[in-house]
Amino acid sequence: MTPAPKQARTMPSKDKRWLIVDATMRRYGYAGSSLIETLHVAQESFAYLDEDALRFVASSLSLPLSKVYGVATFYHHFTLKPQGEHTCVVCMGTACYIKGATQLLTAVEEAYHVKDGQTTQDKKLSVLTARCLGSCGLAPAAVFDGEVAGKLTSAELLARVAKQVGHDR
């Protein structure tokens, strides 16, 4: 592992989003303890964490890349893979599971030929699962592009997904 280069804060590219990431680190005085906060902001800005992002954060915070990679892969919230244009997150919390979330997941998996955690080949849709959304009162629930919907049936779920994906066709 080579030590962090001196010009640590040259941005990986001219993309303005790097400035947002850098501003977060500056706010915490480039302290190593701001790693998780920084990764949150980086993922919010770029939708996922690629190697450039991990290297940039590591050198700016003077942390070994291995440690940054360790943290980024330890927490489920962080993803190192680009997501599809749309996401469908099926909640697999206890209440949703008891109320048939598995059927919902199977329905969307079969309809779009993907497995949990995968993205369709045309990069339109990522199917994901969540551990619990805390919307247990509305079980079974799912999130479509950030919007929570509850008391779903497989048919309703597929209709929602079709609407999502169909919009840009």
Add this chain to the structure above:
Amino acid sequence: MTAEELDQIAEEERESTRKCRHRLHVCMAAGCLSLHSDQVKSSLEAQIKASGLEGECRVKGVGCMGLCSAGPLVSVSSQDVTYQDVAPEDAPEIVQGLQAGKPVERLRCPTDVPFFTRQKKIVLENCGAIDPERIEEYIAAEGYAALHKALTTMTGAQTIEQVSRSGLRGRGGAGYPTGLKWGMVAKASGAAKYVICNADEGDPGAFMDRSVLESDPHRVLEGMAIAAYAVGASQGYIYVRAEYPLAVKRLKTAIRQAERLGVLGSSIFGTPLNFKIDIRLGAGAFVCGEETALIASVEGLRGQPRPRPPFPAEAGLWGAPTLINNVETFANIAPIIRNGGDWYAAIGTAKSKGTKTFALAGKINNTGLIEVPMGITLRDIIYDIGGGIPDGKKFKAVQTGGPSGGCIPEQFLDMPVDYDSLSKVGSIMGSGGMIIMDETSSMVDVARFFMEFCMFESCGKCVPCRVGTVHMHDLLRKIIERKATARDMALLEELCDMVKCTSLCGLGQSAPNPVLTTLRYFRHEYDELLVQDDDAAGAKGVAQGAKETVP
């Protein structure tokens, strides 16, 4: 900020409320919001404007009203009526009802039913009543009065004394006496001390903490500030799940408002107390609910627990004495200081004082958020408050404590809900998730579900948990697939015992609980799935079962 200024804000707020003849409260907590209660709110506002009633009506977004299954909920104070399943199109009818003085019967949600009448609200007293995004409303509801009382009339030791007298025990699940914990941090030596609020509600099926943060964030801030005064801390952190964006947003707003008014920050109420609160986002790791893992995560590290002692009270965040309490624990502090420890201790049972919030979910008619006095029976919660099991199905079990808890069968329905009774039957109080299962649920599958959860969430630091959960999960799957024999069952039980006794932290130590309780009460469901122990399986012995791995 002085006491007079606080009173003045409260008085102005009450005055402006009195001026309004009709106050419409629209639930804006996550449950109702996902059913588009924001559209209901704007539709009501537009309708009131169109009817020229702006002067005498106020539409207010409030926190969780509890009965999530009937959302979106709207309550009208002047008519003492609550409406359920409200759609934006219902606004004209509701406003007409206001003018005519006749509530809309079609939408009425009965509030004289046990779901509402049997509850006792302390933690949730402001939920559904105040706008969580306005500090003035919290102050009008006696907010920050407890902090003022503690700072100006009590010493740190007296504050801890009141918390001890209240008998409050940690609401995160383990039930450690809160006063004792505070006393330990207060006594610990160190220039810097920290107060951390554990809002990493990772237990699937629990949403009490989320509701409190979304509905009444100032209550948690006030509890933390009182704790800071009592133990001598000047910096606090709220570790909250990133999966709760609304709670994070409302907490940020609340902190900003509290700092602006000077009830957080430097020289609070003109006393020497300085206390600042920062938010730290979790990133989806269940193990971070464990206090030492949470501390590691706040420090920006992987959330892996470490052996205790030293306990965080002696050496926690950055090696300094640290007080960690759960959201609900902090939410109980202000009323305890306001009304005295003895008042709180008069509620509940001999060893479990006060009230407890529960998130009712699963196969039950009234899903939602409730708060009940300790000692109420499970039957009362499920059949009276919860309204029983839907579709005429038969009750089978209630799961408390999430992946660390257990499944309680029908024979214990008349057992009082308190820390000790629940642990006696093999479960735990937990943070308050209560999932009801009916006769259609397979208990073996439920056990497998929780084991899968623990397997994925194991942080990988200690071997019993990292390897044991995988093998227990494989064995459970083998049983469900009807490929397991009595030998596999014996191995499963042996593994349960080993993982329970030798894991490093609570996650591993409690991971076998769902299996152990279902084995204890629903063993026949396991036995029905077993196949005969044929010679081939027998010859190779127990070790083979353990080598089954994930494909």
